[in-house]
Amino acid sequence: MEAARLHHQTIYIERERNELVARRLSAEQINAVFEGKYRIFSREKGSFQCGCCGERVVMVLYQDKAIFRHYSSERCAGERNYATYLAGRETQRETAIKQSAGKEALHLAFMQANRSGHYRVEEGYLFKKELKAVPDFIVTFQDGEQWAIDYIVTLRGDNAFRKRIDNRLRGYREHGLQPLFLIDAGYMALQGERSISFNHSESRMVVPKNDYSRAWETYIAGQQLDWELFERYFGTKDVSVQSLLYMDVEKGMGQLTRFLQLSDKWGELLFAPCEMPLDQLLAVDEKLLRESGRYSFSLFSDEEPFLLHDFTDELEVRLRRFEEENERRAMEQEAARRARPSKVVKPVYEEIDKLHELLLRCQASPNRPLYPSLEPNLAKAEALIALYLEGGEEAEACYKSAFSILMNISYPLLGE
Ligand SMILES: [Zn+2]
Structure with missing residues:
Protein backbone atom coordinates (compact mmCIF):
# COMPACT_ATOMS: atom_id res chain seq x y z
CA MET A 1 0.00 0.00 0.00
CA CYS A 76 -4.68 -7.47 6.86
CA ALA A 77 -7.97 -6.33 5.25
CA GLY A 78 -6.18 -3.17 4.10
CA GLU A 79 -3.67 -5.10 2.03
CA ARG A 80 -6.49 -7.00 0.30
CA ASN A 81 -8.42 -3.75 -0.13
CA TYR A 82 -5.36 -2.23 -1.76
CA ALA A 83 -5.23 -5.07 -4.31
CA THR A 84 -8.94 -4.58 -5.05
CA TYR A 85 -8.40 -0.83 -5.33
CA LEU A 86 -5.54 -1.22 -7.80
CA ALA A 87 -7.55 -3.68 -9.89
CA GLY A 88 -10.32 -1.09 -10.23
CA ARG A 89 -8.01 1.73 -11.34
CA GLU A 90 -7.91 3.00 -14.91
CA THR A 91 -5.29 1.39 -17.10
CA GLN A 92 -5.23 3.71 -20.08
CA ARG A 93 -2.37 6.13 -19.59
CA GLU A 94 -4.22 9.38 -20.16
CA THR A 95 -7.22 8.43 -18.03
CA ALA A 96 -4.97 7.01 -15.32
CA ILE A 97 -3.11 10.33 -15.13
CA LYS A 98 -6.39 12.21 -14.89
CA GLN A 99 -7.64 9.83 -12.22
CA SER A 100 -4.51 10.41 -10.13
CA ALA A 101 -4.81 14.16 -10.62
CA GLY A 102 -8.43 14.00 -9.44
CA LYS A 103 -7.42 12.08 -6.34
CA GLU A 104 -4.68 14.62 -5.65
CA ALA A 105 -7.11 17.51 -6.05
CA LEU A 106 -9.45 15.85 -3.56
CA HIS A 107 -6.61 15.17 -1.13
CA LEU A 108 -5.59 18.82 -1.28
CA ALA A 109 -9.19 19.99 -0.86
CA PHE A 110 -9.62 17.77 2.21
CA MET A 111 -6.43 19.18 3.77
CA GLN A 112 -7.75 22.72 3.32
CA ALA A 113 -11.35 21.92 4.21
CA ASN A 114 -10.55 20.11 7.43
CA ARG A 115 -8.36 22.65 9.22
CA SER A 116 -10.52 22.42 12.33
CA GLY A 117 -10.17 18.63 12.39
CA HIS A 118 -13.86 17.70 12.39
CA TYR A 119 -13.12 14.49 10.55
CA ARG A 120 -10.37 12.04 9.65
CA VAL A 121 -9.54 11.36 5.99
CA GLU A 122 -7.87 8.13 4.98
CA GLU A 123 -7.08 6.26 1.83
CA GLY A 124 -10.12 4.08 1.11
CA TYR A 125 -8.11 0.86 1.17
CA LEU A 126 -7.14 1.43 4.80
CA PHE A 127 -10.71 0.59 5.83
CA LYS A 128 -10.59 -1.93 8.65
CA LYS A 129 -12.75 -4.49 6.89
CA GLU A 130 -12.42 -6.03 3.48
CA LEU A 131 -14.46 -4.12 0.87
CA LYS A 132 -15.90 -5.40 -2.42
CA ALA A 133 -15.21 -2.03 -4.00
CA VAL A 134 -12.72 0.39 -2.54
CA PRO A 135 -13.31 4.15 -2.60
CA ASP A 136 -10.60 6.77 -3.09
CA PHE A 137 -11.08 8.07 0.44
CA ILE A 138 -12.95 7.29 3.60
CA VAL A 139 -13.93 10.21 5.80
CA THR A 140 -14.80 9.54 9.44
CA PHE A 141 -16.63 12.33 11.28
CA GLN A 142 -16.25 12.81 15.00
CA ASP A 143 -19.64 11.23 15.67
CA GLY A 144 -18.47 8.07 13.91
CA GLU A 145 -20.39 8.57 10.64
CA GLN A 146 -18.33 7.43 7.67
CA TRP A 147 -18.43 8.50 4.04
CA ALA A 148 -16.89 6.84 0.99
CA ILE A 149 -15.58 9.40 -1.49
CA ASP A 150 -15.07 8.57 -5.16
CA TYR A 151 -13.89 10.58 -8.12
CA ILE A 152 -15.49 9.18 -11.27
CA VAL A 153 -13.10 9.81 -14.13
CA THR A 154 -14.94 7.56 -16.61
CA LEU A 155 -18.71 7.51 -16.94
CA ARG A 156 -20.34 5.01 -19.25
CA GLY A 157 -23.97 4.47 -20.23
CA ASP A 158 -24.02 0.67 -20.48
CA ASN A 159 -25.58 -1.85 -18.11
CA ALA A 160 -22.27 -3.41 -17.07
CA PHE A 161 -21.11 -0.05 -15.73
CA ARG A 162 -24.43 0.50 -13.94
CA LYS A 163 -24.10 -2.90 -12.29
CA ARG A 164 -20.61 -2.03 -11.14
CA ILE A 165 -21.95 1.12 -9.49
CA ASP A 166 -24.80 -0.88 -7.93
CA ASN A 167 -22.33 -3.39 -6.48
CA ARG A 168 -20.15 -0.59 -5.20
CA LEU A 169 -23.15 1.03 -3.48
CA ARG A 170 -24.28 -2.28 -2.00
CA GLY A 171 -20.80 -2.82 -0.57
CA TYR A 172 -20.81 0.67 0.95
CA ARG A 173 -24.26 0.14 2.43
CA GLU A 174 -23.20 -3.14 4.06
CA HIS A 175 -20.55 -1.23 5.98
CA GLY A 176 -22.71 1.80 6.75
CA LEU A 177 -20.73 4.09 4.45
CA GLN A 178 -22.49 7.11 2.93
CA PRO A 179 -21.49 7.48 -0.72
CA LEU A 180 -20.27 10.73 -2.22
CA PHE A 181 -19.45 10.65 -5.92
CA LEU A 182 -17.68 13.50 -7.66
CA ILE A 183 -18.22 12.92 -11.37
CA ASP A 184 -15.76 14.45 -13.81
CA ALA A 185 -17.17 17.80 -14.98
CA GLY A 186 -16.73 16.73 -18.62
CA TYR A 187 -19.82 14.55 -18.14
CA MET A 188 -22.16 17.32 -17.06
CA ALA A 189 -24.74 17.68 -19.85
CA LEU A 190 -27.14 20.61 -19.87
CA GLN A 191 -29.74 21.52 -22.42
CA GLY A 192 -31.02 25.06 -22.51
CA GLU A 193 -31.16 26.82 -19.17
CA ARG A 194 -33.17 24.32 -17.21
CA SER A 195 -32.56 20.76 -18.30
CA ILE A 196 -29.90 18.36 -17.13
CA SER A 197 -29.42 14.96 -18.72
CA PHE A 198 -28.15 11.98 -16.74
CA ASN A 199 -27.80 8.27 -17.37
CA HIS A 200 -28.85 5.32 -15.20
CA SER A 201 -25.48 5.15 -13.47
CA GLU A 202 -25.52 8.84 -12.60
CA SER A 203 -29.03 8.52 -11.19
CA ARG A 204 -27.48 6.14 -8.63
CA MET A 205 -24.60 8.49 -7.88
CA VAL A 206 -26.74 11.32 -6.56
CA VAL A 207 -25.58 13.14 -3.44
CA PRO A 208 -27.31 11.82 -0.30
CA LYS A 209 -30.18 14.14 0.62
CA ASN A 210 -29.35 16.84 3.12
CA ASP A 211 -31.30 19.57 4.92
CA TYR A 212 -30.88 21.86 1.92
CA SER A 213 -32.34 19.52 -0.66
CA ARG A 214 -35.15 18.69 1.78
CA ALA A 215 -35.81 22.40 2.27
CA TRP A 216 -36.42 22.63 -1.48
CA GLU A 217 -38.82 19.70 -1.35
CA THR A 218 -40.79 21.15 1.55
CA TYR A 219 -40.92 24.58 -0.04
CA ILE A 220 -42.08 23.39 -3.45
CA ALA A 221 -44.59 20.94 -1.97
CA GLY A 222 -46.08 23.81 0.08
CA GLN A 223 -46.76 25.99 -2.96
CA GLN A 224 -50.22 26.73 -4.33
CA LEU A 225 -49.60 25.07 -7.65
CA ASP A 226 -51.92 23.32 -10.05
CA TRP A 227 -50.83 19.88 -8.88
CA GLU A 228 -52.71 18.02 -11.59
CA LEU A 229 -50.72 20.03 -14.08
CA PHE A 230 -47.54 19.45 -12.07
CA GLU A 231 -48.19 15.71 -12.36
CA ARG A 232 -48.71 15.90 -16.11
CA TYR A 233 -45.48 17.85 -16.46
CA PHE A 234 -43.20 15.86 -14.13
CA GLY A 235 -44.94 12.51 -14.43
CA THR A 236 -45.47 12.41 -10.65
CA LYS A 237 -46.98 14.46 -7.85
CA ASP A 238 -44.03 13.65 -5.59
CA VAL A 239 -41.55 16.44 -5.15
CA SER A 240 -38.22 14.69 -5.18
CA VAL A 241 -35.13 16.87 -5.33
CA GLN A 242 -31.92 15.17 -6.42
CA SER A 243 -28.38 16.53 -6.57
CA LEU A 244 -25.38 15.55 -8.66
CA LEU A 245 -21.90 16.79 -7.88
CA TYR A 246 -19.37 17.25 -10.67
CA MET A 247 -15.71 18.07 -10.31
CA ASP A 248 -13.41 20.13 -12.49
CA VAL A 249 -10.01 18.72 -11.61
CA GLU A 250 -7.93 21.39 -13.31
CA LYS A 251 -9.75 24.24 -11.63
CA GLY A 252 -10.13 22.44 -8.30
CA MET A 253 -13.80 23.35 -8.41
CA GLY A 254 -17.02 21.46 -7.82
CA GLN A 255 -20.24 22.00 -9.76
CA LEU A 256 -23.30 21.39 -7.60
CA THR A 257 -26.53 20.70 -9.44
CA ARG A 258 -29.98 20.22 -7.95
CA PHE A 259 -33.03 19.26 -9.93
CA LEU A 260 -36.52 17.84 -9.92
CA GLN A 261 -36.54 14.58 -11.76
CA LEU A 262 -38.54 14.90 -14.97
CA SER A 263 -38.05 11.37 -16.28
CA ASP A 264 -35.48 8.64 -15.74
CA LYS A 265 -33.01 10.59 -17.91
CA TRP A 266 -33.84 14.25 -17.46
CA GLY A 267 -34.09 16.65 -14.60
CA GLU A 268 -35.27 20.21 -14.31
CA LEU A 269 -32.59 22.30 -12.62
CA LEU A 270 -33.60 24.32 -9.57
CA PHE A 271 -30.83 26.81 -10.27
CA ALA A 272 -27.92 27.11 -12.67
CA PRO A 273 -25.10 24.69 -11.68
CA CYS A 274 -23.19 26.30 -8.86
CA GLU A 275 -19.43 26.41 -9.19
CA MET A 276 -17.69 26.27 -5.82
CA PRO A 277 -14.18 25.49 -4.56
CA LEU A 278 -13.88 21.84 -3.56
CA ASP A 279 -12.59 22.71 -0.10
CA GLN A 280 -15.73 24.77 0.51
CA LEU A 281 -17.98 21.85 -0.45
CA LEU A 282 -15.97 19.39 1.65
CA ALA A 283 -15.80 21.55 4.77
CA VAL A 284 -18.04 20.65 7.69
CA ASP A 285 -21.32 22.56 7.77
CA GLU A 286 -20.51 24.60 10.89
CA LYS A 287 -23.98 26.10 11.17
CA LEU A 288 -25.60 22.68 11.22
CA LEU A 289 -23.05 21.49 13.77
CA ARG A 290 -23.72 24.48 16.04
CA GLU A 291 -27.46 24.22 15.80
CA SER A 292 -27.98 20.48 15.90
CA GLY A 293 -24.69 18.82 16.79
CA ARG A 294 -24.84 16.88 13.51
CA TYR A 295 -21.91 16.52 11.13
CA SER A 296 -22.26 16.94 7.39
CA PHE A 297 -20.30 18.28 4.43
CA SER A 298 -21.26 21.75 3.18
CA LEU A 299 -22.92 20.38 0.09
CA PHE A 300 -24.99 23.46 -0.65
CA SER A 301 -24.70 26.94 -2.02
CA ASP A 302 -25.17 29.92 0.28
CA GLU A 303 -27.49 31.42 -2.30
CA GLU A 304 -29.99 28.59 -2.29
CA PRO A 305 -32.43 30.15 0.21
CA PHE A 306 -32.72 33.16 -2.10
CA LEU A 307 -33.36 31.05 -5.18
CA LEU A 308 -36.46 29.23 -3.91
CA HIS A 309 -38.89 32.00 -4.91
CA ASP A 310 -37.34 32.50 -8.32
CA PHE A 311 -37.70 28.84 -9.08
CA THR A 312 -41.33 28.46 -8.04
CA ASP A 313 -42.36 31.70 -9.79
CA GLU A 314 -40.76 30.50 -12.99
CA LEU A 315 -42.13 27.02 -12.49
CA GLU A 316 -45.67 28.38 -12.50
CA VAL A 317 -44.97 30.16 -15.78
CA ARG A 318 -43.47 27.01 -17.29
CA LEU A 319 -46.37 24.84 -16.20
CA ARG A 320 -48.81 27.32 -17.74
CA ARG A 321 -46.83 27.41 -20.97
CA PHE A 322 -46.72 23.62 -21.01
CA GLU A 323 -50.50 23.49 -20.64
CA GLU A 324 -51.04 26.08 -23.37
CA GLU A 325 -48.75 24.14 -25.66
CA ASN A 326 -50.65 20.92 -24.93
CA GLU A 327 -53.96 22.58 -25.64
CA ARG A 328 -52.68 24.07 -28.87
CA ARG A 329 -51.36 20.69 -29.99
CA ALA A 330 -54.61 18.94 -29.08
CA MET A 331 -56.56 21.50 -31.09
CA GLU A 332 -54.28 21.04 -34.07
CA GLN A 333 -54.66 17.29 -33.90
CA GLU A 334 -58.40 17.56 -33.62
CA ALA A 335 -58.50 19.89 -36.62
CA ALA A 336 -56.31 17.52 -38.59
CA ARG A 337 -58.49 14.57 -37.61
CA ARG A 338 -61.58 16.36 -38.85
CA ALA A 339 -59.94 17.50 -42.05
CA ARG A 340 -58.47 14.12 -42.87
CA PRO A 341 -61.49 11.91 -43.67
CA SER A 342 -62.63 14.06 -46.58
CA LYS A 343 -59.15 14.46 -48.07
CA VAL A 344 -57.09 11.39 -47.43
CA VAL A 345 -58.29 8.75 -45.08
CA LYS A 346 -61.71 8.02 -46.42
CA PRO A 347 -60.94 6.97 -50.00
CA VAL A 348 -57.96 4.99 -48.80
CA TYR A 349 -60.12 3.24 -46.21
CA GLU A 350 -62.33 1.88 -48.94
CA GLU A 351 -59.35 0.06 -50.40
CA ILE A 352 -57.85 -1.18 -47.15
CA ASP A 353 -60.00 -4.31 -47.01
CA LYS A 354 -58.83 -5.30 -50.47
CA LEU A 355 -55.22 -4.64 -49.53
CA HIS A 356 -55.57 -6.65 -46.35
CA GLU A 357 -57.12 -9.53 -48.23
CA LEU A 358 -54.23 -9.43 -50.73
CA LEU A 359 -51.78 -9.64 -47.81
CA LEU A 360 -53.57 -12.68 -46.37
CA ARG A 361 -53.57 -14.42 -49.73
CA CYS A 362 -49.84 -13.75 -50.20
CA GLN A 363 -49.17 -15.10 -46.71
CA ALA A 364 -51.17 -18.25 -47.46
CA SER A 365 -49.61 -18.77 -50.89
CA PRO A 366 -48.23 -22.29 -51.54
CA ASN A 367 -45.39 -20.60 -53.48
CA ARG A 368 -44.14 -18.86 -50.36
CA PRO A 369 -41.38 -21.41 -49.51
CA LEU A 370 -39.93 -20.90 -53.02
CA TYR A 371 -39.20 -17.22 -52.35
CA PRO A 372 -37.58 -16.87 -48.91
CA SER A 373 -36.18 -13.50 -49.99
CA LEU A 374 -39.73 -12.08 -50.01
CA GLU A 375 -40.29 -12.83 -46.32
CA PRO A 376 -38.96 -9.49 -45.03
CA ASN A 377 -41.24 -7.65 -47.48
CA LEU A 378 -44.26 -9.66 -46.36
CA ALA A 379 -43.51 -8.85 -42.75
CA LYS A 380 -43.01 -5.20 -43.61
CA ALA A 381 -46.30 -4.99 -45.48
CA GLU A 382 -48.09 -6.54 -42.51
CA ALA A 383 -46.50 -4.05 -40.13
CA LEU A 384 -47.34 -1.11 -42.41
CA ILE A 385 -50.98 -2.12 -42.63
CA ALA A 386 -51.13 -2.39 -38.84
CA LEU A 387 -49.59 1.10 -38.58
CA TYR A 388 -52.07 2.46 -41.10
CA LEU A 389 -54.96 1.10 -39.05
CA GLU A 390 -53.64 2.91 -35.98
CA GLY A 391 -54.12 6.16 -37.91
CA GLY A 392 -52.08 9.29 -37.32
CA GLU A 393 -50.09 11.53 -39.58
CA GLU A 394 -48.06 8.74 -41.17
CA ALA A 395 -51.10 6.59 -42.02
CA GLU A 396 -51.32 7.61 -45.65
CA ALA A 397 -47.61 6.99 -46.27
CA CYS A 398 -47.90 3.57 -44.59
CA TYR A 399 -50.82 2.64 -46.79
CA LYS A 400 -48.97 3.65 -49.94
CA SER A 401 -45.82 1.73 -48.98
CA ALA A 402 -47.81 -1.40 -48.12
CA PHE A 403 -49.65 -1.09 -51.41
CA SER A 404 -46.48 -0.87 -53.50
CA ILE A 405 -44.78 -3.75 -51.64
CA LEU A 406 -47.77 -6.05 -52.11
CA MET A 407 -48.08 -5.11 -55.78
CA ASN A 408 -44.48 -6.21 -56.26
CA ILE A 409 -44.63 -9.49 -54.41
CA SER A 410 -48.09 -10.64 -55.40
CA TYR A 411 -46.90 -11.62 -58.89
CA PRO A 412 -44.32 -14.25 -57.87
CA LEU A 413 -46.51 -15.49 -55.01
CA LEU A 414 -49.95 -15.47 -56.64
CA GLY A 415 -49.21 -15.07 -60.34
CA GLU A 416 -51.30 -11.87 -60.49
ZN1 LIG B 1 -2.29 -4.00 7.73
Missing part, protein backbone atom coordinates in the same frame (compact mmCIF):
# COMPACT_ATOMS: atom_id res chain seq x y z
CA GLU A 2 0.98 3.59 -0.50
CA ALA A 3 0.40 4.91 3.02
CA ALA A 4 1.81 3.96 6.41
CA ARG A 5 1.86 5.45 9.91
CA LEU A 6 5.14 6.82 11.20
CA HIS A 7 4.67 7.92 14.82
CA HIS A 8 1.87 10.53 14.64
CA GLN A 9 2.17 11.06 10.92
CA THR A 10 0.83 9.31 7.82
CA ILE A 11 3.47 8.93 5.13
CA TYR A 12 2.06 8.81 1.60
CA ILE A 13 5.07 7.43 -0.16
CA GLU A 14 3.70 7.27 -3.69
CA ARG A 15 2.51 10.86 -3.39
CA GLU A 16 6.00 11.92 -2.28
CA ARG A 17 7.43 9.92 -5.14
CA ASN A 18 5.20 11.70 -7.66
CA GLU A 19 6.45 15.04 -6.38
CA LEU A 20 10.05 13.94 -6.89
CA VAL A 21 9.20 12.68 -10.38
CA ALA A 22 7.67 16.07 -11.12
CA ARG A 23 10.96 17.65 -10.03
CA ARG A 24 12.64 15.47 -12.67
CA LEU A 25 14.65 13.28 -10.32
CA SER A 26 15.73 9.93 -11.76
CA ALA A 27 14.57 6.62 -10.25
CA GLU A 28 17.98 6.18 -8.61
CA GLN A 29 17.92 9.66 -7.14
CA ILE A 30 14.38 9.15 -5.85
CA ASN A 31 15.28 5.86 -4.19
CA ALA A 32 18.35 7.51 -2.66
CA VAL A 33 16.12 10.22 -1.18
CA PHE A 34 13.84 7.58 0.38
CA GLU A 35 16.78 5.51 1.63
CA GLY A 36 18.17 8.57 3.38
CA LYS A 37 14.85 9.70 4.78
CA TYR A 38 13.05 6.48 5.73
CA ARG A 39 15.34 3.43 5.58
CA ILE A 40 16.34 3.54 9.22
CA PHE A 41 12.70 3.69 10.34
CA SER A 42 11.72 0.96 7.93
CA ARG A 43 14.53 -1.51 8.68
CA GLU A 44 16.50 -0.90 11.83
CA LYS A 45 13.78 0.70 13.96
CA GLY A 46 10.82 -1.14 12.51
CA SER A 47 8.62 1.87 13.17
CA PHE A 48 6.34 2.01 10.13
CA GLN A 49 2.87 0.74 10.98
CA CYS A 50 0.00 -0.27 8.73
CA GLY A 51 -2.79 2.31 8.86
CA CYS A 52 -5.33 -0.51 8.79
CA CYS A 53 -4.18 -3.31 11.12
CA GLY A 54 -1.37 -1.58 13.02
CA GLU A 55 1.17 -4.31 12.17
CA ARG A 56 4.68 -3.47 11.12
CA VAL A 57 5.18 -2.67 7.43
CA VAL A 58 8.39 -2.10 5.46
CA MET A 59 9.22 0.27 2.65
CA VAL A 60 9.85 -1.43 -0.70
CA LEU A 61 11.42 0.60 -3.49
CA TYR A 62 11.09 -0.30 -7.16
CA GLN A 63 12.29 1.41 -10.30
CA ASP A 64 8.83 2.84 -10.97
CA LYS A 65 7.02 2.84 -7.63
CA ALA A 66 7.37 2.85 -3.88
CA ILE A 67 5.09 0.98 -1.47
CA PHE A 68 4.77 -0.34 2.07
CA ARG A 69 4.32 -4.05 2.58
CA HIS A 70 3.45 -6.35 5.50
CA TYR A 71 5.65 -9.28 6.39
CA SER A 72 2.51 -11.32 6.37
CA SER A 73 -0.24 -9.65 4.39
CA GLU A 74 -2.93 -12.36 4.69
CA ARG A 75 -4.24 -11.08 7.99
